[in-house]
Amino acid sequence: MGRVGVLLLNLGGPDRIEDVRPFLFNLFSDPEIIRLPVPWLQKPLAWLISSLRAKKSQENYQQIGGGSPLRKITEAQAEALEKRLEEIGQPAQIYIGMRYWHPFTEEAIARIKRDQITKLVILPLYPQFSISTSGSSFRVLEEMWKQDPSLSQIEYTLIPSWYNSLGYLQAMADLIHQELTEIANPDQVEIFFSAHGVPQSYVDEAGDPYQKEIEECTRLIMKTLNRPNPYTLAYQSRVGPVEWLKPYTEDALKELGEQGVKEILVIPISFVSEHIETLQEIDIEYREVAEEAGIEDFHRVPALNTHPIFIDSLAQLVVQSLQENPCTFEQITHPKKNMKMYPQERWEWGMTSAAEVWNGRLAMLGFIALMIELITGHGPLHLVGLL
Numbered sequence: 027m028g029r030v031g032v033l034l035l036n037l038g039g040p041d042r043i044e045d046v047r048p049f050l051f052n053l054f055s056d057p058e059i060i061r062l063p064v065p066w067l068q069k070p071l072a073w074l075i076s077s078l079r080a081k082k083s084q085e086n087y088q089q090i091g092g093g094s095p096l097r098k099i100t101e102a103q104a105e106a107l108e109k110r111l112e113e114i115g116q117p118a119q120i121y122i123g124m125r126y127w128h129p130f131t132e133e134a135i136a137r138i139k140r141d142q143i144t145k146l147v148i149l150p151l152y153p154q155f156s157i158s159t160s161g162s163s164f165r166v167l168e169e170m171w172k173q174d175p176s177l178s179q180i181e182y183t184l185i186p187s188w189y190n191s192l193g194y195l196q197a198m199a200d201l202i203h204q205e206l207t208e209i210a211n212p213d214q215v216e217i218f219f220s221a222h223g224v225p226q227s228y229v230d231e232a233g234d235p236y237q238k239e240i241e242e243c244t245r246l247i248m249k250t251l252n253r254p255n256p257y258t259l260a261y262q263s264r265v266g267p268v269e270w271l272k273p274y275t276e277d278a279l280k281e282l283g284e285q286g287v288k289e290i291l292v293i294p295i296s297f298v299s300e301h302i303e304t305l306q307e308i309d310i311e312y313r314e315v316a317e318e319a320g321i322e323d324f325h326r327v328p329a330l331n332t333h334p335i336f337i338d339s340l341a342q343l344v345v346q347s348l349q350e351n352p353c354t355f356e357q358i359t360h361p362k363k364n365m366k367m368y369p370q371e372r373w374e375w376g377m378t379s380a381a382e383v384w385n386g387r388l389a390m391l392g393f394i395a396l397m398i399e400l401i402t403g404h405g406p407l408h409l410v411g412l413l
């Protein structure tokens with residue numbers, strides 16, 4: 027079969043407090059995170075938002091020990107996966123490619139070339155597909171494949187999403203089950219799925235399948251769990267002024283409080299590792315919101331991390347994908363359905379020359395407004411909470 031490699035894709039997180047600002051700059055420089063009609067505004071805006079958001083974000087990272095645990099957990103997952111693949115007779119070298127922090131996707135590809143990998147399975151550590159996560163990493167890789175002809179020697183295959191894989195569902199059900207056994211009246215507990223949000227326009231205008239996959243995923247987890255508990259799905263971590271997927275986690279918590287719910291079990295489902303949004307946002311911020319709403323007992327299921335059933339499910343996905351026909355970038359980033367993976371090339375208001383002139387003028391006005399905001403510390407971005 028040649029030399030097999032598995033490339034695990036993930037978001038990345040700042041290892042230390044001083045990494046927070048450059049990490050945020052990388053994140054906001056991504057056109058899949060802030061979809062602007064004019065590419066040249068991306069970097070100045072990323073610089074501005076990262077500079078102004080850094081302080082608040084650093085405080086949050088300070089509350090969880092001064093940095094993101096994401097790199098260490100992803101490395102532990104890679105090690106466990108390598109071991110499991112060896113055990114089931116499919117040895118492979120595992121690589122980690124982060125989108126916004128070390129080890130970057132580019133570093134992983136350099137190592138894959140150096141090791142002369144001939145077959146590569148590209149596996150995002152996001153169970154559900156979103157243009158803003160797996161899609162963004164696929165886009166970077168597709169660009170690298172276009173720029174570097176030597177990469178065409180590697181036979182690769184993508185696993186776009188795997189929220190419905192049996193092992194993953196069993197691992198999630200096992201975590202929930204374990205947590206419920208510690209609770210006095212387990213059947214009365216409200217199961218509260220908290221998914222990471224995306225702007226509503228990603229789904230409505232760009233055709234992101236994320237919301238559909240999240241909804242299906244929660245349904246399948248509940249079916250696998252096979253318990254009578256009531257459940258809610260809500261979306262967390264909204265950034266900026268636009269509308270995101272609803273209901274928002276804070277609103278759903280308040281509503282449950284109003285309905286008299288006293289005990290909830292929160293399940294983070296967009297991500298398989300502990301990170302700032304589980305350790306800080308859920309465990310600290312949303313716990314407070316829930317308590318204020320009258321919810322007396324707030325429990326959370328830990329992230330999968332290196333749960334053995336989960337690691338085995340990743341290994342099975344790798345084996346299965348090596349047996350099937352390869353899935354290419356073309357199939358995912360240029361789907362037949364109307365999904366807009368390349369925001370700046372496809373937004374309709376950049377299509378005509380007149381519109382482009384107006385885009386340019388508006389962008390210039392916007393940039394001046396941003397500079398004023400930066401200097402004075404007052405303006406619309408502060409008002410809506412983006413900065």
Ligand SMILES: C=CC1=C(C)c2cc3[nH]c(cc4nc(cc5[nH]c(cc1n2)c(C)c5CCC(=O)O)C(CCC(=O)O)=C4C)c(C)c3C=C
Nearest residue numbers: 038039040059083094096156158159222224265296301302
């Ligand atoms: C599936 C998970 C995620 C989706 C979807 C997602 C979309 C998304 N995120 C932002 C903005 C930010 N995300 C930040 C951190 C962050 N995001 C995810 C996951 C998803 N994001 C993770 C796992 C992390 C944390 C990594 C870590 O350090 O532990 C941040 C930085 C933190 C902060 O300042 O709050 C921002 C900002 C947008 C705008 C977006 C969709 C468009």
Ligand SMILES: [Fe+2]
Nearest residue numbers: 037222263303
């Ligand atoms: Fe995020």
Ligand SMILES: [Fe+2]
Nearest residue numbers: 222263264303
């Ligand atoms: Fe976030």
